[in-house]
Amino acid sequence: MLDEVISSLNLRPGYTVLDATVGGGGHAIEIIKKICPGGRLIGIDADVAALARAGETLQSFAGSCRLIHDNFRNLDVILDAEGVQKLDACLLDVGISSFQINDGDRGFSFQHDAKLDMRMDLGLERSAWDVVNRYKEEDLAELIRNYGEERFARRVARYIVNERREKTIDTTEQLRLLIHKALRLRRGRIDPATRTFQAIRIEVNDELRALEEGLKKAVEHLAPCRRIVVLSFHSLEDRIVKNTFKAYAARGDLKIITKKPQVASDRERVSNPRSRSAKLRVAERI
Numbered sequence: 001m002l003d004e005v006i007s008s009l010n011l012r013p014g015y016t017v018l019d020a021t022v023g024g025g026g027h028a029i030e031i032i033k034k035i036c037p038g039g040r041l042i043g044i045d046a047d048v049a050a051l052a053r054a055g056e057t058l059q060s061f062a063g064s065c066r067l068i069h070d071n072f073r074n075l076d077v078i079l080d081a082e083g084v085q086k087l088d089a090c091l092l093d094v095g096i097s098s099f100q101i102n103d104g105d106r107g108f109s110f111q112h113d114a115k116l117d118m119r120m121d122l123g124l125e126r127s128a129w130d131v132v133n134r135y136k137e138e139d140l141a142e143l144i145r146n147y148g149e150e151r152f153a154r155r156v157a158r159y160i161v162n163e164r165r166e167k168t169i170d171t172t173e174q175l176r177l178l179i180h181k182a183l184r185l186r187r188g189r190i191d192p193a194t195r196t197f198q199a200i201r202i203e204v205n206d207e208l209r210a211l212e213e214g215l216k217k218a219v220e221h222l223a224p225c226r227r228i229v230v231l232s233f234h235s236l237e238d239r240i241v242k243n244t245f246k247a248y249a250a251r252g253d254l255k256i257i258t259k260k261p262q263v264a265s266d267r268e269r270v271s272n273p274r275s276r277s278a279k280l281r282v283a284e285r286i
Ligand SMILES: C[S@@+](CC[C@H](N)C(=O)[O-])C[C@H]1O[C@@H](n2cnc3c(N)ncnc32)[C@H](O)[C@@H]1O
Pocket: 020, 021, 022, 023, 024, 025, 026, 027, 028, 044, 045, 046, 047, 050, 070, 071, 072, 073, 093, 094, 095, 096, 097, 098, 120, 207, 210, 211
């Protein structure tokens, strides 16, 4: 949804823009082309590997960009340190990137057998291994239910806890097979491990609370008549975006541009399966 994102941001030369999830810089390079000359892009990412890729993508605009390794929940402090009081546009393209999913060493996906990790920021103390091997059964069940929307969360949690009495659960494949055992008759089109993996990843990176905090701070830093665009990839994220926009709109601080979230075109859904769950919401500061 690159074109939709870029056009929704209403960019002009000279703008100061925050790309709060700069990733490999795919959106950022299109943003910077629209705001130069005179514009400035601040790119944040929690993942240093992503920032390295963004640095390469944005190399020819290095003088107009600042790339910062941090969590976007700290964007107020980051903008303050950069001397930015108001933003002319802000993008959040939340969740994980296909690079992170496909990096076999990061342990995000059961498609690659790896040590359970799932940290976007390798400086975080708690990894997926700690969640799976150390959390109490009730806490595991609760997070698998709340963050994975898994109906059989208690059953999955029980299987995890029983297994780790024998030996630690160290790898994505070990966890995937265990979830399959727990949900043995409940296979569908989607791998039954998907929901539990999503839940553990959200917990490890504290993704929903970070989104809530970062989104509010981003809205509060927007200049009047300027836009915020958020791309999310599952219903829990989209609900936070919808409710945050609504709350600011009710106070008269935001105008919601997308009454319903925009979704990917049929053509994009075929060429890029990940776009099937993407939801785009746009709002403008009053
Ligand atoms: C879907 S990708 C963004 C891709 C990017 N728009 C591009 O064009 O390449 C999401 C990125 O956001 C980062 N991320 C997710 N949550 C974050 C957070 N709370 N703070 C900072 N970065 C975060 C991830 O590390 C990942 O690189």
